[in-house]
Amino acid sequence: MTFAFGSRSLKRLEVIHPDLRKVMDRAIATTDIDFTVLEGMRTLATQRKYVATGKSKTMNSRHLTGHAVDIAPLIDGKVTWDWAVYDRFAPIIKQAAKDVGVKVEWGGDWKWRDGPHWQLPWADYPK
Numbered sequence: 001m002t003f004a005f006g007s008r009s010l011k012r013l014e015v016i017h018p019d020l021r022k023v024m025d026r027a028i029a030t031t032d033i034d035f036t037v038l039e040g041m042r043t044l045a046t047q048r049k050y051v052a053t054g055k056s057k058t059m060n061s062r063h064l065t066g067h068a069v070d071i072a073p074l075i076d077g078k079v080t081w082d083w084a085v086y087d088r089f090a091p092i093i094k095q096a097a098k099d100v101g102v103k104v105e106w107g108g109d110w111k112w113r114d115g116p117h118w119q120l121p122w123a124d125y126p127k
Helices: 007-013 018-030 044-053 083-100
Strands: 035-039 068-075 117-119
Touching (some): 007 035, 018 035, 018 068, 018 083
Antiparallel strands (some): 035 068, 068 117
């Protein structure tokens, strides 16, 4: 089955770094698990709110510069938060990144796991 981004996901991808966009475009074209874009670039006000409510741990988020995107797999057309699905889904995104020659980091590999979060590494993509 072939998947494609919906209009809301496409809008959210418009403002992210072009290299991260390449990864997402490759991923949607090659995945066997449909997914949606939850958030791309975010405002400083939104980031402050996320830190205040515990949804984020930093005011130095890659989302503020378009170097990060939050995506979620869809099961029967609905977002899932099931870690087993994220653990099956992550290799698809990692392979898409390799396919287009872009390094990415997954929040699911961090100590404070963030399954939807994908970002371009600081070392390769400074502010």
